[in-house]
Amino acid sequence: MQELHHFINGQPVKGTSGRYADVFNPALGEVQAKVPLASREELDAAIAAAAAAQPAWAATNPQKRARVLMEFVRLIHRDMDKLAEALSREHGKTLPDAKGDVQRGLEVVEFCIGAPHLLKGEFTDSAGPGIDMYSMRQPLGVVAGITPFNFPAMIPMWKMAPALACGNAFILKPSERDPSVPLMLAELLQEAGLPDGLLQVVNGDKEAVDAILDNPQIQAVGFVGSTPIAEYIYARGCAGGKRVQCFGGAKNHMIVMPDADMDQAADALIGAGYGAAGERCMAISVAVPVGEETADALIEKLIPRIEKLKVGPYTAGNDVDYGPVVTADAKARILGLIDQGVKEGAELVVDGRGFSLQGYENGYFIGPSLFDRVTPHMEIYKQEIFGPVLSQVRAGTYEEAIGHAMDHQYGNGTAIFTRDGDTARDFANRINVGMVGINVPIPVPLAYHTFGGWKKSGFGDLNQHGPDAFRFYTRTKTVTSRWPSGLKEGGEFHFKQMD
Ligand code: NAD
Numbered sequence: 001m002q003e004l005h006h007f008i009n010g011q012p013v014k015g016t017s018g019r020y021a022d023v024f025n026p027a028l029g030e031v032q033a034k035v036p037l038a039s040r041e042e043l044d045a046a047i048a049a050a051a052a053a054q055p056a057w058a059a060t061n062p063q064k065r066a067r068v069l070m071e072f073v074r075l076i077h078r079d080m081d082k083l084a085e086a087l088s089r090e091h092g093k094t095l096p097d098a099k100g101d102v103q104r105g106l107e108v109v110e111f112c113i114g115a116p117h118l119l120k121g122e123f124t125d126s127a128g129p130g131i132d133m134y135s136m137r138q139p140l141g142v143v144a145g146i147t148p149f150n151f152p153a154m155i156p157m158w159k160m161a162p163a164l165a166c167g168n169a170f171i172l173k174p175s176e177r178d179p180s181v182p183l184m185l186a187e188l189l190q191e192a193g194l195p196d197g198l199l200q201v202v203n204g205d206k207e208a209v210d211a212i213l214d215n216p217q218i219q220a221v222g223f224v225g226s227t228p229i230a231e232y233i234y235a236r237g238c239a240g241g242k243r244v245q246c247f248g249g250a251k252n253h254m255i256v257m258p259d260a261d262m263d264q265a266a267d268a269l270i271g272a273g274y275g276a277a278g279e280r281c282m283a284i285s286v287a288v289p290v291g292e293e294t295a296d297a298l299i300e301k302l303i304p305r306i307e308k309l310k311v312g313p314y315t316a317g318n319d320v321d322y323g324p325v326v327t328a329d330a331k332a333r334i335l336g337l338i339d340q341g342v343k344e345g346a347e348l349v350v351d352g353r354g355f356s357l358q359g360y361e362n363g364y365f366i367g368p369s370l371f372d373r374v375t376p377h378m379e380i381y382k383q384e385i386f387g388p389v390l391s392q393v394r395a396g397t398y399e400e401a402i403g404h405a406m407d408h409q410y411g412n413g414t415a416i417f418t419r420d421g422d423t424a425r426d427f428a429n430r431i432n433v434g435m436v437g438i439n440v441p442i443p444v445p446l447a448y449h450t451f452g453g454w455k456k457s458g459f460g461d462l463n464q465h466g467p468d469a470f471r472f473y474t475r476t477k478t479v480t481s482r483w484p485s486g487l488k489e490g491g492e493f494h495f496k497q498m499d
Contacts, residue, residue: 002033004179006203007186008046010196016042021176021205026092026324027313029362035179038204043171043211046200050142050169051217053197058139058167062116065165069113071192076106079188083181087153088314090178092323092364093276095314098153102181104444105157108465111447115165118470131482137474139167140219140243144212146233147182148225149175149326150279156182158451159222160189160199162469168219169198173212175225177326179203213237220472222464223247224281226384227410227456234459245460245472247452249384250281250412253405254441255427256289256298257398257418264439265417266301272415272441273390274309274368277322281457282413282435282442285385286374287392288401295394299349299372302390306350306368311388313360324364325387331364334387338369341380341391346371352388376404384410398423406432412453415441434458 004023005012015036023033038046057065076083084098093101112118121135145159156172163170174182179201186201202208212218213236220243223233227248237244254272256265272284289295312320325331335353342348352367366388374381374391381391395401405414415437416427424438434453437443445451445466452463462468 001031004033004035004183004203006036006038006042006046007183007199007201009049009200010190012183015203023090023177023179024327025089026326026364027315027360029328029360029364032089033180035176035203037176038202038208038211040207040211043202043204043208044215046202047142047171047212047215047217049197050171050200053195054139054141054167054169057164057169057195057198060167062119062165062167065167066113066115068189068193069109069161069165072189072194073106073109073113075188075192076102076109076185079184083153083184086180086184087178088323090180091149091152092326093279093314094318094320094323096318097276097322098314101151102153105151105154107447108158108469109161111465112161112165112469115470118467119166119474121476127480128482130485131480133478133480135476135478137166137470138477139474142169142171142217143220143222143473144171144173144218146173146209146212146221146223146225147175149177150276150281152178152181153185155224156185158465158469160185162465163473164189164194164198166470166473168473170200171212171218172199172201173204173208174201176203176205209233210236213240213242216240218242220244222472224464230459243472245462245464246458247281247464248457248459249386249410250283250453250457251286251381251384251408251410252282252284252413252415253286253288253408254284254415254417255395255398255401255405256287256294257416257420257423258291258294259419260294260417260439261419262294262297262301266298266305268415268417268441269298269302269390270305270309274306274322274388277325277366278388279325279386280442282444284415284441285389285391286381286404287390288395288404289392290395290398290401292394295372295392299370299392302370303350306370309368311355311365311367312357313363322388325366326364328364330387331366334366334385334389337380337383337385337387338389341371341374341378344378344380346374346378346380346391376407382409402427402431406430409456410453411455412457413437413443415439415443434463
C-alpha cells in the first residue's frame with residue numbers, strides 16, 4: 001500500500017503522528033493509499049520553518065517571484081496528463097474534467113504572473129509643501145489555505161499562487177480524500193525554483209486545521225469547503241485575530257422562462273446538473289421553470305438526455321459523462337437523501353439509485369436522478385446534495401421563481417435562461433447571489449475577475465482570485481514623506497489640513 005507524505009522545506013516528509021486516513025479509488029471502491037494526518041506539533045514546525053523562509057522571499061523583487069510562477073505554468077503543461085490521471089484516480093472525475101480542474105487553476109497562476117503590476121501602490125506628488133504620499137502593498141507573512149476534495153488542483157492553485165506572488169509563505173492543508181495532486185503541485189513549484197519552506201503541504205484533518213487556526217504566526221486563512229466547516233473556521237480564525245475568508249456550500253438555481261430556448265436550457269441543465277457527478281459548488285441542482293407548460297416541456301426534454309448519460313470510470317475513455325462520487329459515505333448520504341425526497345412527496349422521474357456497473361460493483365457510482373414537483377419545505381431542497389441529482393421546482397410566475405432563489409440559505413451561483421433582455425437585467429440586478437449567468441449555466445468567473453458567493457456560501461469580505469486575491473494576501477501601508485526643503489521652521493503642532 002502506498003504511503004503518502006507531507007511536503008515540507010522542499011522535500012517529501014513522512015508523517016510522524018501515527019495517524020492516517022485511507023485514500024480510495026472511488027471507481028473501484030478500494031483503498032489505494034494512506035495519507036498521514038499531521039499532529040499539532042508537525043503543523044507548528046512547518047509553520048515555524050515557513051516563517052523563517054518568508055522574509056527573504058518578501059524581499060525578492062516581484063518580477064523574480066513571478067518568474068517562478070511562469071516556470072510553474074510550463075511544468076504543469078508538461079505534466080498535465082500525469083496530474084489529470086492522479087486526480088481522476090483519487091477523485092473519480094473523468095479525465096477531461098480533471099484537465100479542466102488543472103486548467104482553471106493554471107489560469108489563476110497565469111493571472112498572478114502580473115504581480116509586479118498588481119502590487120504597485122499609489123503615489124501623490126506634492127500632497128503638501130515638500131510632501132509626497134505613497135502606499136505599498138506588503139505581504140502578510142505566513143498564510144494558510146484549507147481546501148476541499150472536489151477541485152484538488154484548481155482550488156489549491158487559487159490560494160497558493162496569489163499568496164506566493166504577494167511575497168507570503170503558504171501552508172496548504174488539502175483535502176485528505178485526494179491529497180496526491182496538491183503534493184505533485186508542490187514538487188513542481190520546487191522544480192520551478194521556489195525556495196524551500198515557502199510552500200508547505202501538510203496533510204491532515206481537524207487537528208491540523210485547529211493547529212493552523214490557533215497558531216499566532218498564521219496571519220490569514222483562506223478556506224473552501226462545506227458551510228458548517230466554513231462557519232467554524234471563520235469564527236475561530238477571526239477570534240484569533242486572523243484575516244479569514246471562507247467559501248461554503250451551494251444550492252444553485254436555474255430559472256427557465258417560457259421564452260427560453262428549451263433545447264439549450266435542457267442541454268445546459270444536463271451538463272451543469274450531472275457533470276462531475278454533481279460534485280461542483282457551481283453545479284445547478286435546482287431547475288425552476290416558470291409556468292406549467294415550461295415545466296412539462298423541460299421534463300420532456302430532460303428525460304431522454306438523462307437516459308443517454310454514460311456513467312463510468314475515468315479509464316473507460318472520453319465518452320464517459322461522469323464518474324463515481326468520492327467515497328462510500330458520500331454515496332450513502334446521497335442515496336439517503338433521494339429516499340427522503342421520495343418520502344417527502346417529490347416525484348422521482350428518473351431514479352439513479354439502482355445503478356450498477358459490471359466490473360465496478362464496489363465503485364461509488366450513482367445513476368442520474370431527476371425529481372419533479374420539489375417544494376421549498378423538503379429536505380432535498382434545503383440541503384446541498386452534492387451528487388447527480390437535479391430537482392425541479394415549479395413556479396407560477398417569474399416573481400415566485402426569483403423568490404425561491406432569493407429565499408434560499410445559499411447564494412453561490414445562479415442562472416436565468418430567457419430571450420428577454422428586461423427580465424435578464426432585472427434578475428441580474430435583484431438576485432442576492434454572488435455569481436450570475438444569463439443563458440450561461442455555470443457562471444464561473446475567469447481568473448481576472450473574482451469568485452465568491454453570498455449568504456451561507458461565503459464568509460468574509462473579499463473574494464477569491466482576481467484583484468481581490470491581491471488585496472486579501474497583502475496589507476496596505478501608507479507613507480507620508482517630507483524632506484528638509486519642505487520643512488517650515490519650528491515644525492507644526494496642530495493636526496490640520498495640508499496646504
Ligand atoms: P469539507 O468541509 O468536508 O472539507 C473541506 C476542508 O475542511 C478539508 O480540507 C477538510 O479536511 C477540512 N475539514 C473537514 N472537517 C473538518 C472539521 N470538522 N474541522 C476542521 N476542518 C475540517 O468539504 P468537502 O466535502 O471536501 O468539499 C465539498 C464542499 O465544498 C461542498 O459543500 C461544496 O459546495 C464546497 N465547495 C465550495 C466552493 C466555493 O467556492 N464556494 C468550491 C468548492 C467546493
